[in-house]
Amino acid sequence: MTDYGHGLRFGVFITPNASDAEQIVALARLADREGLDLVSFQDHPYQRRFLDVWTLLSVVAAQTSTVRLAPNVSNLPLRLPVILARTAASLDILSEGRVHLGLGAGAFWDSIEAVGGQRRTPGESVDALSEAIDVIRAFWAPGDEPIEYAGEHYRVTGAQPGPVPAGEVEIWLGAYKPRMLHLTGTKADGWLVSAGGAPPEALGPMTAAIDAAAEEADRDPCTIRRMYNVSSEFGARELAQLHHDCGISTFILMTDDADAVKRFAAEIKPMVCELVP
Secondary structure: OOOOOOOOEEEEEEOOEHHHHHHHHHHHHHHHHOOOOEEEEOOOOOOOOEOOHHHHHHHHHHOOOOOEEEEOOEEHHHOOHHHHHHHHHHHHHHOOOOEOEEEEOOOOHHHHHHOOOOOOOHHHHHHHHHHHHHHHHHHHOOOOOOEEEEOOOOEEEEEOOOOOOOOOOOEEEOOOOHHHHHHHHHHOOEEEEEOOOOOHHHHHHHHHHHHHHHHHOOOOHHHOEEEEEEOOOOOHHHHHHHHHHHOOOEEEEEOOOHHHHHHHHHHHHHHHHHHOO
């Protein structure tokens, strides 16, 4: 049994199609009413059919009361760390501490480059993400000391920190490959992957890699939350088994269907909670 000590959470991962804007916000409100814990959206700024994730999260924050909010995950190559830091902190303040920050190193490089982003090699993208985490946390730190940061990809010279988030904004990484898993163990507060890219049989070795990196960095692996985007094909027993075997504590249903959201909240969530000691 792998228990990292995190309480169970259940959320939704909704497609941010601009043509379905009213339905998307309605689904988020439904998740909030039904007692789910998290509403999340993917972030692909080059995708013309998608709403901007931070604008959408702001609208959802204004129309919900308890559900946590996060990008799943935010596109770092097209969003400067200082902007991400201040955007997330601002929304956390306005939502009374309900925001977390999912981050990705980048993918779909042709599309990123087409809208003016910098193409990075896999190694460069991981290094840039590592630097971005440092920069973001520096802007969230209390105090007035100017920030000085000289990285290979990001530089900050005498900028003022702030605003400070209302709560503890966790940084979650979408990590699948060895260097990203190592970075997760070294610096992240959470690990967030999808069943399509990380099937259940792959989770054990991946969590072990995160744990080893955390221990190497003198971190307690239990400080890292484990989260999984799943389809409606996953039943309660499968989710409970993933908690038992791999320490997954947050299950996020990928759906745009109101009935699926209701079933996940009313049936799957309580069944998993009953099966997990």
